[in-house]
Amino acid sequence: MEKTKVRQAVPLQPMQVHGGADIHLQPGEDPTPEQVKAPEGGCGPVGSPHWSRLLAGPVAPWREEPTLEQCAARIPEAGAVLDLLEKCPEHQKKGRFPVVVFEGLDATGKTTVTESVKDTLNGVLLRSPPACISQWRTIFDDEPASIKRAFYAAGNYILASEIAEASTQAPVIIDRYWHSTAAYTIATEINGKVQDLPPVHDEVYQWPEDLLKPDLVLLLTVDPEERAHRLQRRGLEKTKEEAELEANCLFRQRYT
Ligand SMILES: Nc1ncnc2c1ncn2[C@@H]1O[C@H](COP(=O)(O)OP(=O)(O)OP(=O)(O)O)[C@@H](O)[C@H]1O
Numbered sequence: 001m002e003k004t005k006v007r008q009a010v011p012l013q014p015m016q017v018h019g020g021a022d023i024h025l026q027p028g029e030d031p032t033p034e035q036v037k038a039p040e041g042g043c044g045p046v047g048s049p050h051w052s053r054l055l056a057g058p059v060a061p062w063r064e065e066p067t068l069e070q071c072a073a074r075i076p077e078a079g080a081v082l083d084l085l086e087k088c089p090e091h092q093k094k095g096r097f098p099v100v101v102f103e104g105l106d107a108t109g110k111t112t113v114t115e116s117v118k119d120t121l122n123g124v125l126l127r128s129p130p131a132c133i134s135q136w137r138t139i140f141d142d143e144p145a146s147i148k149r150a151f152y153a154a155g156n157y158i159l160a161s162e163i164a165e166a167s168t169q170a171p172v173i174i175d176r177y178w179h180s181t182a183a184y185t186i187a188t189e190i191n192g193k194v195q196d197l198p199p200v201h202d203e204v205y206q207w208p209e210d211l212l213k214p215d216l217v218l219l220l221t222v223d224p225e226e227r228a229h230r231l232q233r234r235g236l237e238k239t240k241e242e243a244e245l246e247a248n249c250l251f252r253q254r255y256t
Pocket residue numbers: 001002003004104105106107108109110111112113230234
């Protein structure tokens with residue numbers, strides 16, 4: 001067996017982004033802090049100020065981007081995701097059992113490790129996106145980045161209600177959660193060099209304040225060559241992100 005490295009991921013802090021009203025900026029013009037900040041009370045499509053901020057886009061809040069609600073007429077599954085989201089209680093509380101998340105690039109061993117830890121701890125294994133919406137992934141994966149991101153972000157909130165319930169019964173082990181959504185979004189949607197990324201304490205890295213927080217997040221890493229072999233052995237078609245990781249050093253730096 002190859003060695004899988006595990007390190008505790010830095011938890012993201014609460015995030016603040018624009019909640020939905022259109023902001024028009026000239027190319028190169030930066031938004032004011034008022035524009036970036038969500039309006040008091042929220043204004044988004046699903047009633048909760050935080051959900052609406054999230055679905056409006058955590059990384060480039062000043063851009064005009066379609067939300068799930070806006071594309072529901074064209075993509076009925078977007079409406080179904082929003083219906084599920086609406087049914088989730090707004091304040092998700094963790095039960096008495098620990099909630100542990102495993103993160104990492106493709107083929108770093110998340111499935112293998114989470115299944116083993118689940119068996120060892122006699123726990124419950126959950127995944128993001130959760131099973132109730134994962135059959136629609138291919139639809140959203142083919143959509144523009146903002147819609148894809150909104151789907152995965154919504155999935156994290158739906159998953160949170162599953163975590164809340166499961167953690168009253170047993171330890172909960174999770175394969176990907178918010179960090180995956182944030183990392184892929186930052187890597188795909190922030191252009192430029194790694195030094196152009198928002199600074200370390202920027203709100204973009206922060207955990208959404210209304211999203212149930214795990215007790216522990218572990219990041220799995222393997223040597224890039226070994227990871228490439230594993231992907232090759234698996235023989236699946238490369239995802240868009242994998243192709244970018246391979247070809248684009250800047251993308252890789254932004255992601256990691
Ligand atoms: N420690 C290990 N040593 C050698 N091979 C491993 C190890 N852990 C996992 N693998 C193999 O690497 C491949 C990827 O593992 P796994 O599916 O667990 O990764 P993953 O992170 O869940 O991937 P993805 O995110 O793409 O689903 C599998 O073929 C698995 O058998």
